[in-house]
Amino acid sequence: xxxxxxxxxxxxxxxxxxxxxxxxxxxxxxxxxxxxxxxxxxxxxxxxxxxxxxxxxxxxxxxxxxxxxxxxxxxxxxxxxxxxxxxxxxxxxxxxxxxxxxxxxxxxxxxxxxxxxxxxxxxxxxxxxxxxxxxxxxxxxxxxxxxxxxxxxxxxxxxxxxxxxxxxxxxxxxxxxxxxxxxxxxxxxxxxxxxxxxxxxxxxxxxxxxxxxxxxxxxxxxxxxxxxxxxxxxxxxxxxxxxxxxxxxxxxxxxxxxxxxxxxxxxxxxxxxxxxxxxxxxxxxxxx
Amino acid sequence: xxxxxxxxxxxxxxxxxxxxxxxxxxxxxxxxxxxxxxxxxxxxxxxxxxxxxxxxxxxxxxxxxxxxxxxxxxxxxxxxxxxxxxxxxxxxxxxxxxxxxxxxxxxxxxxxxxxxxxxxxxxxxxxxxxxxxxxxxxxxxxxxxxxxxxxxxxxxxxxxxxxxxxxxxxxxxxxxxxxxxxxxxxxxxxxxxxxxxxxxxxxxxxxxxxxxxxxxxxxxxxxxxxxxxxxxxxxxxxxxxxxxxxxxxxxxxxxxxxxxxxxxxxxxxxxxxxxxxxxxxxxxxxxxxxxxxxxxxxxxxxxxxxxxxxxxxxxxxxx
Amino acid sequence: xxxxxxxxxxxxxxxxxxxxxxxxxxxxxxxxxxxxxxxxxxxxxxxxxxxxxxxxxxxxxxxxxxxxxxxxxxxxxxxxxxxxxxxxxxxxxxxxxxxxxxxxxxxxxxxxxxxxxxxxxxxxxxxxxxxxxxxxxxxxxxxxxxxxxxxxxxxxxxxxxxxxxxxxxxxxxxxxxxxxxxxxxxxxxxxxxxxxxxxxxxxxxxxxxxxxxxxxxxxxxxxxxxxxxxxxxxxxxxxxxxxxxxxxxxxxxx
Numbered sequence: 001x002x003x004x005x006x007x008x009x010x011x012x013x014x015x016x017x018x019x020x021x022x023x024x025x026x027x028x029x030x031x032x033x034x035x036x037x038x039x040x041x042x043x044x045x046x047x048x049x050x051x052x053x054x055x056x057x058x059x060x061x062x063x064x065x066x067x068x069x070x071x072x073x074x075x076x077x078x079x080x081x082x083x084x085x086x087x088x089x090x091x092x093x094x095x096x097x098x099x100x101x102x103x104x105x106x107x108x109x110x111x112x113x114x115x116x117x118x119x120x121x122x123x124x125x126x127x128x129x130x131x132x133x134x135x136x137x138x139x140x141x142x143x144x145x146x147x148x149x150x151x152x153x154x155x156x157x158x159x160x161x162x163x164x165x166x167x168x169x170x171x172x173x174x175x176x177x178x179x180x181x182x183x184x185x186x187x188x189x190x191x192x193x194x195x196x197x198x199x200x201x202x203x204x205x206x207x208x209x210x211x212x213x214x215x216x217x218x219x220x221x222x223x224x225x226x227x228x229x230x231x232x233x234x235x236x237x238x239x240x241x242x243x244x245x246x247x248x249x250x251x252x253x254x255x256x257x258x259x260x261x262x263x264x265x266x267x268x269x270x271x272x273x274x275x276x277x278x279x280x281x282x283x284x285x286x287x288x
Numbered sequence: 289x290x291x292x293x294x295x296x297x298x299x300x301x302x303x304x305x306x307x308x309x310x311x312x313x314x315x316x317x318x319x320x321x322x323x324x325x326x327x328x329x330x331x332x333x334x335x336x337x338x339x340x341x342x343x344x345x346x347x348x349x350x351x352x353x354x355x356x357x358x359x360x361x362x363x364x365x366x367x368x369x370x371x372x373x374x375x376x377x378x379x380x381x382x383x384x385x386x387x388x389x390x391x392x393x394x395x396x397x398x399x400x401x402x403x404x405x406x407x408x409x410x411x412x413x414x415x416x417x418x419x420x421x422x423x424x425x426x427x428x429x430x431x432x433x434x435x436x437x438x439x440x441x442x443x444x445x446x447x448x449x450x451x452x453x454x455x456x457x458x459x460x461x462x463x464x465x466x467x468x469x470x471x472x473x474x475x476x477x478x479x480x481x482x483x484x485x486x487x488x489x490x491x492x493x494x495x496x497x498x499x500x501x502x503x504x505x506x507x508x509x510x511x512x513x514x515x516x517x518x519x520x521x522x523x524x525x526x527x528x529x530x531x532x533x534x535x536x537x538x539x540x541x542x543x544x545x546x547x548x549x550x551x552x553x554x555x556x557x558x559x560x561x562x563x564x565x566x567x568x569x570x571x572x573x574x575x576x577x578x579x580x581x582x583x584x585x586x587x588x589x590x591x592x593x594x595x596x597x598x599x600x601x602x603x604x605x606x607x
Numbered sequence: 608x609x610x611x612x613x614x615x616x617x618x619x620x621x622x623x624x625x626x627x628x629x630x631x632x633x634x635x636x637x638x639x640x641x642x643x644x645x646x647x648x649x650x651x652x653x654x655x656x657x658x659x660x661x662x663x664x665x666x667x668x669x670x671x672x673x674x675x676x677x678x679x680x681x682x683x684x685x686x687x688x689x690x691x692x693x694x695x696x697x698x699x700x701x702x703x704x705x706x707x708x709x710x711x712x713x714x715x716x717x718x719x720x721x722x723x724x725x726x727x728x729x730x731x732x733x734x735x736x737x738x739x740x741x742x743x744x745x746x747x748x749x750x751x752x753x754x755x756x757x758x759x760x761x762x763x764x765x766x767x768x769x770x771x772x773x774x775x776x777x778x779x780x781x782x783x784x785x786x787x788x789x790x791x792x793x794x795x796x797x798x799x800x801x802x803x804x805x806x807x808x809x810x811x812x813x814x815x816x817x818x819x820x821x822x823x824x825x826x827x828x829x830x831x832x833x834x835x836x837x838x839x840x841x842x843x844x845x846x847x848x849x850x851x852x853x854x855x856x857x858x859x860x861x
Contacts, residue, residue: 033404080578080582084581084585087581089345089399089400090339090345090542093403094538094577094581095578095581097531097534097577098531098534098535098574098577098578098581100531100574101528101531101577102571102573102574102575102578104528104567104570104574105567105568105570105571105572105573106571107567108566108567109565109566109571110567112565112566113566213523213527213528219407219527220408220411223407224408227404231401258419262412264411265408265409265411265415266408268404268405268407268408269392269408269409272392272397272401272404272405273391273392273395273397273405276401464723465719465722465723468715468722468733469708469712469715469717469733470717470719472701472705472708472709472712473709473712475698475700475705475709476698476709476712478698479697479699479701480696480697482680482692482696483692483696483697484698484709485659485680485684486658486680486681486689486690486692486696487681487684487689487712487713487772488712488713489684489709489712490681497719543700597754603701603702603705603708604705604733604740605730605733605734606734606737606741
């Protein structure tokens, strides 16, 4: 039974991991936490929905949705965040919130009362993998996220762009000194964050009904995974996400079903109170 | 401040007086909106104490609002208490929640860590409204009995006067708190916590006081919500509502009492200018908030303060 | 006469490094002592140790006979020790007079309930404090700045306001960290007059970190020299000036 729960938890966990990873990427690159990330994921899902509805094959729609949200992320950073980079943290956080809010309003305006579902490009079903049941959904999501992770890993390690990213992550000033266009980099990272958010959104929208308020759910779980894994840590984001997904299933079965909902909230609160660094976090919180 | 300027500040008393005849001129829908504005004033004021005066990123305002509303609503619907008796308990419930959310801040949790933690707290509360069905009516919500003031049923016009009284009392009380060593202590903690301690200010105690007051004020606003809307639903106290509250204090002016009033008035009344298709308000407010952050980051109150010093926020008491 | 402030073999360690190394000194009420030394000698760290902002690894600090090492900064401030900060510690969003009033926090007897519900003693206490703060600003010639936002002042003005904020409650012990930086000569003279008056007429003990040698010679009753965290000299200004060890300390760090 435990094995079954763990396997089920991994699928959700991979989704959380994707969200947390994309948020961490943006945070590491620009030290801004994107409070509108969840709404960008929702926007990506709606974009995918529209494109599929327009007749595009799923893969094309998926890629295009990612592209659109890449552009959106880039534009937000370039025109809405860069001008206020020197403003107090509060203004930056609120700006991200505001963008998400506007996106949510636009989505509600267009689809508010409709129940929308992104059609799966594969048949629904399940199969046995040894002693455990694995749903097609779980398989597809896990595979998709793994593919994205492998692509990102290859990008990081084996390409010039990846070297640039690592350099900037290490030292922004140093990177600027060697001629890397750091402002452009910031924009591109937000673009990447947007694209990955869209990926998460599309995958999620295949398995749950798509509503304008989905973003809130995504945001909170992304934060929970980041907190658990340790803020700013990329492998931590993945570990935190998977661990969160598995914990939800395991606690939900063995302790009480309430935990499938509230594990994320409790994790966020308790980890920050007890061990703010999380699992792989790098620095302790600045204490006063 | 000169004697003339001080006398000028007393003119602010004229505002509530000038509002007294308002219900006579409004149709029922406009009356509802006016009541809504008065309800959002304490919501903004409470939020501003923590975000603007203490300078702490507590995104828990919606939690206090909801806790106050549900406290009032449950006492009315389940314990049969008349509305006016539930106002103080709602405030105290909000106050308790405020103190609870002060705990991480006391332990040094700051900036966006505090933000996401308080956000999680708000979601946890929203989940509990849904789960505690017997008490709260779950996701279907809770229908509430008519609001009563000493046995006298309140229609929207009468609510105006009650809300006006509550708003005025809370504004004055907060003003008294801010124009004192408490207000200065809050601003000191916001400006430079180490220096604040060097003045002999016990920062932990004052953080708790700030949160407690914020929770109380917003909890009372929650009771007003229960009276005005007559129906409680967990979805009313979600992230969207929080962003609306952000919009109110940012458009008005963060940390400014005047800003709270202005922001509440503008953002509640403004949507009535255009058709309220679901989502249009969010879109409009999101865009408005973006513009304000870019071009008027200190809000409308800062414009007024630039125009005439009488509108400047003050943290001392003279006369 | 019992010492106002007494440090006995105080050390402050960060990691393996002794930022302050077994420093002993004492200050009498009404005495002005200058703390000098090359950059990095540990002067501000010593202030931090006294004020509770840095942990004391060993040794004791006694204020009016009471041990205060490793107590919280606000406890120490409430006991009667006030300080200024090297990099400026004003509250930028408060006006000048509000900043000074923040310094008077512990002198104001307004309670939460008193403020909200009554018109009496709490509010009166607030008004008196405001009058006191205003009078102080007037006496120092900057009454006109009272309503200005502290963040908008020039560096020299900010320094002056921060000093007045520390001085306002007439603390028995005053720690001034480079008070004269950024001050033009007239302001320096005003500062010196103020410090001398506080010490002579009000019995306030003053410990100041200062690099301006003329000011030190002019003001200080005693000079304490730190180098690499340790005390190298402690005596009358003229004597210290001629001390070989002191010269070496400075030259060694040239």
